Structures are given as C-alpha cells and as structure tokens.
Amino acid sequence: MPTGAGPRRVQEIFTATLDLLTEHGYDGLTIEAIAQRASVHKTTLYRWWSSKDELLAAAVTGSALLEFPVADTGSLRGDLLAVATRLSRLLTRPATAAVLAAVPGRPLLAEATSAFFTGRLTRDHPVFTRAVERGELTADSDADLVVDLLAGALWFHLLLCGGSADRRYLARLVDSVLTGVRARRA
Amino acid sequence: MPTGAGPRRVQEIFTATLDLLTEHGYDGLTIEAIAQRASVHKTTLYRWWSSKDELLAAAVTGSALLEFPVADTGSLRGDLLAVATRLSRLLTRPATAAVLAAVPGRPLLAEATSAFFTGRLTRDHPVFTRAVERGELTADSDADLVVDLLAGALWFHLLLCGGSADRRYLARLVDSVLTGVRARRA
Amino acid sequence: MPTGAGPRRVQEIFTATLDLLTEHGYDGLTIEAIAQRASVHKTTLYRWWSSKDELLAAAVTGSALLEFPVADTGSLRGDLLAVATRLSRLLTRPATAAVLAAVPGRPLLAEATSAFFTGRLTRDHPVFTRAVERGELTADSDADLVVDLLAGALWFHLLLCGGSADRRYLARLVDSVLTGVRARRA
Amino acid sequence: MPTGAGPRRVQEIFTATLDLLTEHGYDGLTIEAIAQRASVHKTTLYRWWSSKDELLAAAVTGSALLEFPVADTGSLRGDLLAVATRLSRLLTRPATAAVLAAVPGRPLLAEATSAFFTGRLTRDHPVFTRAVERGELTADSDADLVVDLLAGALWFHLLLCGGSADRRYLARLVDSVLTGVRARRA
DNA sequence: CCTTAAACGAGACGGTACGTCACGTCTTTCA
DNA sequence: TGAAAGACGTGACGTACCGTCTCGTTTAAGG
Numbered sequence: 001m002p003t004g005a006g007p008r009r010v011q012e013i014f015t016a017t018l019d020l021l022t023e024h025g026y027d028g029l030t031i032e033a034i035a036q037r038a039s040v041h042k043t044t045l046y047r048w049w050s051s052k053d054e055l056l057a058a059a060v061t062g063s064a065l066l067e068f069p070v071a072d073t074g075s076l077r078g079d080l081l082a083v084a085t086r087l088s089r090l091l092t093r094p095a096t097a098a099v100l101a102a103v104p105g106r107p108l109l110a111e112a113t114s115a116f117f118t119g120r121l122t123r124d125h126p127v128f129t130r131a132v133e134r135g136e137l138t139a140d141s142d143a144d145l146v147v148d149l150l151a152g153a154l155w156f157h158l159l160l161c162g163g164s165a166d167r168r169y170l171a172r173l174v175d176s177v178l179t180g181v182r183a184r185r186a
Numbered sequence: 187m188p189t190g191a192g193p194r195r196v197q198e199i200f201t202a203t204l205d206l207l208t209e210h211g212y213d214g215l216t217i218e219a220i221a222q223r224a225s226v227h228k229t230t231l232y233r234w235w236s237s238k239d240e241l242l243a244a245a246v247t248g249s250a251l252l253e254f255p256v257a258d259t260g261s262l263r264g265d266l267l268a269v270a271t272r273l274s275r276l277l278t279r280p281a282t283a284a285v286l287a288a289v290p291g292r293p294l295l296a297e298a299t300s301a302f303f304t305g306r307l308t309r310d311h312p313v314f315t316r317a318v319e320r321g322e323l324t325a326d327s328d329a330d331l332v333v334d335l336l337a338g339a340l341w342f343h344l345l346l347c348g349g350s351a352d353r354r355y356l357a358r359l360v361d362s363v364l365t366g367v368r369a370r371r372a
Numbered sequence: 373m374p375t376g377a378g379p380r381r382v383q384e385i386f387t388a389t390l391d392l393l394t395e396h397g398y399d400g401l402t403i404e405a406i407a408q409r410a411s412v413h414k415t416t417l418y419r420w421w422s423s424k425d426e427l428l429a430a431a432v433t434g435s436a437l438l439e440f441p442v443a444d445t446g447s448l449r450g451d452l453l454a455v456a457t458r459l460s461r462l463l464t465r466p467a468t469a470a471v472l473a474a475v476p477g478r479p480l481l482a483e484a485t486s487a488f489f490t491g492r493l494t495r496d497h498p499v500f501t502r503a504v505e506r507g508e509l510t511a512d513s514d515a516d517l518v519v520d521l522l523a524g525a526l527w528f529h530l531l532l533c534g535g536s537a538d539r540r541y542l543a544r545l546v547d548s549v550l551t552g553v554r555a556r557r558a
Numbered sequence: 559m560p561t562g563a564g565p566r567r568v569q570e571i572f573t574a575t576l577d578l579l580t581e582h583g584y585d586g587l588t589i590e591a592i593a594q595r596a597s598v599h600k601t602t603l604y605r606w607w608s609s610k611d612e613l614l615a616a617a618v619t620g621s622a623l624l625e626f627p628v629a630d631t632g633s634l635r636g637d638l639l640a641v642a643t644r645l646s647r648l649l650t651r652p653a654t655a656a657v658l659a660a661v662p663g664r665p666l667l668a669e670a671t672s673a674f675f676t677g678r679l680t681r682d683h684p685v686f687t688r689a690v691e692r693g694e695l696t697a698d699s700d701a702d703l704v705v706d707l708l709a710g711a712l713w714f715h716l717l718l719c720g721g722s723a724d725r726r727y728l729a730r731l732v733d734s735v736l737t738g739v740r741a742r743r744a
Numbered sequence: 745c746c747t748t749a750a751a752c753g754a755g756a757c758g759g760t761a762c763g764t765c766a767c768g769t770c771t772t773t774c775a
Numbered sequence: 776t777g778a779a780a781g782a783c784g785t786g787a788c789g790t791a792c793c794g795t796c797t798c799g800t801t802t803a804a805g806g
Contacts, residue, residue, distance in 0.1 A: 105287030473663030524714030
C-alpha cells in the first residue's frame with residue numbers, strides 16, 4: 001500500500017509520528033493524534049498506510065533517525081568503542097529508545113530496523129572494511145556476530161535489565177567482544 | 187495495589203492472561219477478554235490490579251514461565267551452551283516470546299523479568315558457581331557481562347533481526363563470549 | 373433489542389430525536405447529534421437501539437406525537453370533518469410531517485405509524501362507533517376504506533402533490549367520502 | 559444547474575441511478591456507486607447535478623418510469639378500475655415503489671412526481687376527457703379530487719399501512735370514489 | 745447459628761480511538 | 776473545453792475496550 005510517493009505532507013506526518021511516539025510511547029500513539037498534529041485528516045493516513053505499524057515503519061525508514069556516522073579513530077578498538085557509544089545513545093535517547101522498544105513482536109517494525117542493523121551496520125559500515133584493510137581482521141571474520149554481541153549486550157543491559165552504560169562498561173564490553181572475535185580468527 | 191493474596195481465582199486469571207497474550211500478542215490482550223476467559227468479572231480484575239501491565243507482571247512472576255534448569259555438563263563451555271540453547275528456546279517459544287517482546291518500554295514488566303535475568307541468572311545460577319569451583323573462572327569474573335553478551339546477542343539476533351539460532355550459531359556465540367571473558371581474567 | 377425499559381434518560385433521548393428530526397429532516401438526523409442533545413453518549417444509544425430507524429420508531433411510539441382527540445360534534449359528517457382537519461394538521465405541522473414523510477420505504481417506522489393509523493384510527497376511534505350508534509352507519513360499514521380515502525387523499529394531496537388543504541377542500545373531501553361509503557351501505 | 563443537455567452518457571447515468579435506487583433504496587443510493595456503475599467519474603455527476611435529489615429527479619423525469627397507458631374500456635368505471643390497477647402496480651413494483659417512497663419530504667423529487675400526477679394524470683389523461691365526452695362526468699367535475707382519492711387511498715393503504723390491494727379492494731375503492739364524485743355533480 | 749464485612753457478579757455509563765464510508769471540493773492531466 | 780483521475784478535508788458511521796460507578800448477592804470468618 002505504501003506507493004512510493006506518499007501524501008503531500010509526508011514530512012509533517014513522519015515528524016508528528018516520531019514526536020508523538022517519543023512523547024507517549026507506542027501504546028499511547030494514536031492515528032488521530034498523528035493526523036491532528038500533522039494537520040492532516042485521519043482518512044489521509046489510512047489512504048497511504050494500512051496500519052499504525054506500517055506508518056511507523058515508513059516514518060523510521062523515511063527519517064535519518066537511526067543513522068550515525070563514526071569517525072575513523074585509527075584502530076578497530078577505537079572504532080568499536082565509538083560505535084558502542086553511539087549505540088548506547090541510540091538506546092538511551094528518548095526518540096530512538098521509543099522506536100526500538102516497540103520493535104520486538106512487531107514484524108513490520110522489525111523489518112525496518114533490521115534493515116538498518118544487519119544491512120547498514122554489518123556490511124556497509126566502514127568500521128569493518130577499515131579493520132580488514134589495516135589487517136586487524138581477516139576478511140572472513142564474523143562481523144555479524146560482533147554486531148550481535150555489541151548491540152545485543154547493550155540492548156539487553158539497557159532496555160531489559162534497566163542498567164546504565166558508562167565508559168567502563170563500554171570498554172569492558174568492547175574488549176570482551178574484540179578478544180572473542182580475534183581469537184576465532186586464529 | 188496487589189495485596190499479596192489476590193482474588194479467589196488468581197490461577198485461572200494468570201493462566202488466561204498468559205494464554206491470551208500468547209494468542210493475540212500484547213496489543214491484542216484486553217482486560218475484558220481475560221475476565222471472560224477466567225470467568226471473572228472485569229471489576230474484579232480492576233479491584234486487584236490497576237493496569238494491564240501490573241496484571242501481566244504479576245502473572246509472569248506468579249508463574250514459572252521463565253524458569254529453566256540447566257544440568258551440570260562438567261564444563262563451563264558445555265553449561266553455557268546449554269544456557270544458550272535454553273535461552274534461544276525462551277525467545278522462540280510463543281508463550282515466552284510474547285512476554286519478552288512486551289518488556290521493552292514497559293517498566294512494570296521490565297521489573298518482573300529483569301528480576302529474573304539479573305538476579306536469578308547472574309548471581310544465583312549454578313553455572314557460574316560451578317565454574318568457579320572448577321577453576322574455570324575466577325570469583326571476580328564478569329558474570330554479568332557474560333549474561334549480557336549471551337542473552338543480548340540472542341535477543342538481538344532473534345527478535346530484532348529476525349534471524350534464527352542453529353547449533354552452529356550458538357557454538358560460535360558461546361566460544362566468542364567464553365574467549366572474551368577468559369581473556370579478561372588474565 | 374429494545375428491552376422494554378430503556379436507558380435512564382429515555383425521555384430526553386426521545387425528545388432530542390423528534391426535535392432534531394423536525395429541524396433537519398430524516399436525512400439530516402444523526403445519532404451523534406441526538407446523543408449530544410440528549411446529553412447521553414453515542415454508545416448508550418447503540419446499546420439500546422440497533423439503528424436510527426429503531427430509535428425513531430421507539431421515539432414515535434413512546435411519545436403522544438400522533439395522538440389526537442376528536443370531540444363529538446353530533447354528526448358523522450362533523451366528526452369526519454374534524455378528523456380531516458386534525459389529519460391535515462398532522463401532515464402539515466413540521467414535527468409530525470417530518471415523521472410521516474420518513475415512513476414510506478422504512479418498515480420499522482411503518483410498523484410504528486401503521487399501528488396508530490389502522491389500529492387506533494379505524495377500530496378504536498369513537499367516531500365510527502358513535503356513527504353506528506346514531507344509525508348513520510351500519511356496523512358492517514367500511515371504516516377501513518373511509519380512513520384510507522380520507523387520510524390517503526390528504527397525504528397524497530399535501531405531501532406528494534404539494535397542495536394545500538383549506539376548509540373548502542376538506543369539505544369536498546369529506547362529502548365525497550361520505551357519499552361513497554353511504555352508497556355502499558345501501 | 560441541469561443545463562438541458564447533460565453529459566455524454568446521460569442514459570447510462572439515469573439507468574444506473576434508478577437501478578441502484580431499486581436495489582438499495584434511497585438511503586443506500588450513493589453518488590459514488592452511480593458513477594461507478596455508469597462508468598463515469600464522480601466529478602462529472604457533480605458538474606451536472608448539484609445533489610442526489612436533483613439527479614434522481616432528472617432520472618425520473620427523463621425516463622418513462624411513471625408512464626402508463628390505459629386502454630379505453632368504454633366506461634368511466636372500467637377506466638378508473640384500470641387506472642387503479644396500474645397505480646397499485648406502480649406502488650408495488652420495486653422500481654417505482656422505491657422512487658415514490660422517496661418523494662415525501664424531498665421537494666425536488668416531489669416536483670418531478672407531482673408534475674406527473676397532477677398534470678399528466680389529472681388534466682391530460684384521456685380517462686377524464688373520455689368520460690366527459692360520454693356524458694359520465696360534467697366538464698367541471700372534480701377530477702383532481704378523484705385522483706387524490708384514488709391514488710391517495712392506494713398509497714396510504716399500500717405504503718403506510720402495509721396492506722395489499724386485491725381485485726375486491728380495488729373495486730370497492732373505485733365504486734366508492736365514483737359514487738362520491740357523481741353525487742357531487744348532481 | 746447468626747451476623748457482618750469483604751469480595752464478587754452484574755451491568756449501565758461516559759469516554760477514546762478505531763477503521764470505514766461517502767460526501768463535495770479541488771487540482772492536474774489528458775483528449 | 777470537457778472529461779478523467781484522484782488526493783484531500785470533512786463528518787458520521789458502528790464497534791471495541793476502557794475505567795468507573797452503583798447496586799445486590801454471595802462467601803467466609805468470628806462472636
């Protein structure tokens with residue numbers, strides 16, 4: 001049903017959607033409220049997206065919400081630390097935390113975010129290509145697993161266990177992951 | 187508001203709650219449906235629990251849903267593999283997947299499950315105490331981090347990226363985690 | 373679905389219904405407007421009546437809208453003239469005209485009004501019993517037909533042809549009907 | 559707004575309008591459905607007719623829906639009986655019943671049908687001219703009243719009271735009307 | 745055994761949001 | 776120029792649950 005183009009005020013709609021999600025959480029996010037804030041009629045939303053999830057997925061995809069740049073620090077460890085820091089912020093900052101918390105159990109949303117995590121992060125992210133160029137990783141290293149470990153541990157720690165992620169925790173985490181993935185190379 | 191005792195048919199209520207959660211997901215779980223299935227009046231539920239989340243948390247806590255025993259395999263690697271297998275089942279089986287998917291972003295539920303994960307799994311679980319007794323881990327090893335990595339990676343892999351967890355994945359995962367945590371001991 | 377009793381503010385609801393019908397006509401009569409004017413929630417209306425027609429029928433039946441007394445004028449002709457006058461007023465006055473105009477093609481409404489016209493008017497109305505007592509009509513006279521002719525002609529003249537009914541027209545009408553029905557007696 | 563000519567597919571539009579009216583009744587008759595069935599765009603309809611009623615009135619007028627021929631039976635009574643029979647069919651047959659039931663309370667429609675009833679039927683219909691030629695009626699007889707009585711009684715009997723019109727009823731009706739109107743001549 | 749208070753069943757109610765339908769207006773694109 | 780195409784704001788639809796409330800009725804304990 002999302003036919004590429006979208007209604008005239010797509011941007012306002014996406015913004016309203018993400019803002020309201022941030023403010024009231026997934027359960028408190030209503031189509032009517034989105035419509036009102038975007039100065040668009042409810043029916044217009046239903047004309048383009050058939051469900052709350054579909055709209056939300058489009059909004060997430062259509063915005064740069066999950067995007068993050070990671071500068072080249074010169075070493076894999078430094079880069080991963082930077083990634084871990086960025087990730088912990090993603091999971092902590094209200095706007096993104098609300099989105100990510102809504103993912104589990106909602107296939108349409110999972111599709112949108114997993115496209116980001118598995119695709120963007122694993123294959124396309126320069127961190128791993130740079131590490132291979134530097135000789136810090138072999139080309140066949142388990143980049144997927146690194147992402148699973150890094151992102152997963154953070155997710156679990158922050159969102160499920162209610163923990164916090166200070167510098168020390170991030171360092172421990174990165175070192176542990178790094179040791180693990182390097183050992184497998186041998 | 188949950189005054190220890192609870193209404194006369196607590197068990198029927200908890201069962202109905204978890205069953206309906208499994209069947210229709212968190213969003214499709216309604217107080218009225220629970221009341222009807224448990225042959226209890228809606229008012230009775232409101233008398234004892236002030237919200238859907240509170241009731242659900244009580245149901246999770248009051249059942250052995252997240253419990254799992256892990257036999258002594260003789261080695262830390264074997265034990266962790268067993269834990270990973272159990273965890274992947276928890277995250278996969280509909281009844282538990284539905285509960286766990288509902289956790290992020292819902293403090294009341296997070297409280298109930300994190301009690302299990304951080305408490306039960308990290309400190310009380312025999313896997314780690316046995317490993318220390320065997321000399322495979324020092325007493326000050328980072329059991330928390332192990333759980334974060336293991337559970338987190340699985341969670342992330344299964345629920346957020348829509349991946350699957352076969353034996354090979356679990357083995358790679360456990361080895362990676364194990365190497366990491368052992369290296370830190372040195 | 374109309375279970376005898378009805379909601380707490382039945383009277384307000386009936387009044388609101390008939391008033392709004394009068395003001396905006398059948399097509400402009402909305403459940404939401406009724407609810408608002410009766411200070412009752414929309415859902416309450418749906419709880420008791422399953423459709424606009426059912427509610428309207430109940431309102432018509434529950435009010436004395438179509439009731440009219442006819443004094444004893446001493447002669448059948450006089451009585452019929454009085455009835456015709458009353459009827460022409462019923463068909464003319466906004467409140468009743470709106471109701472009656474909505475009847476054709478709507479079984480639920482037809483039931484409510486035909487109960488009045490055929491039942492009340494034909495059999496129970498003292499005009500005919502008095503006429504028989506006076507000897508102006510035989511007991512087997514065609515009271516039904518008289519009502520059909522009188523009411524029908526008025527209806528047709530006023531509502532379908534957009535005519536008006538002055539004293540002269542009423543007199544002509546009654547005389548014609550009277551002659552007809554008397555002739556059949558012979 | 560109806561500028562004489564009309565759009566290119568007037569006939570399809572009129573047919574679709576009357577068919578849909580017959581099928582779903584006035585309340586279920588929608589502009590969009592008419593447009594779709596006539597393979598015409600909604601906008602086109604609005605260009606030519608400003609409302610559902612106006613379109614419907616045009617359709618009724620533009621079709622021979624209410625037309626009916628009455629053969630010369632040789633006597634006024636016979637002719638009136640034939641007219642009554644035809645009328646009872648008009649009021650009974652779905653296609654016409656739906657139209658006529660929609661008339662009361664809708665001026666635009668009333669205009670269209672009353673043109674037929676008062677004009678066509680009363681003044682122009684050969685039944686009355688023939689009766690005058692035969693000497694059965696004086697030229698100043700109350701043809702209008704006859705139509706009111708005949709059509710009105712049938713309408714009332716069939717549509718408002720839910721009665722049926724068999725031969726006996728029609729005969730009684732015609733006789734009664736005839737007696738009435740003849741008596742007035744004297 | 746009775747009584748008394750807590751718990752419960754029953755159900756009407758005001759309320760929010762749902763997702764759908766048709767309305768009538770508008771602009772843009774074609775023939 | 777008239778029609779086709781279709782997006783849009785608008786209002787009402789009828790439904791599902793929500794959470795609250797008022798009533799009686801049960802139930803289980805204690806005097």
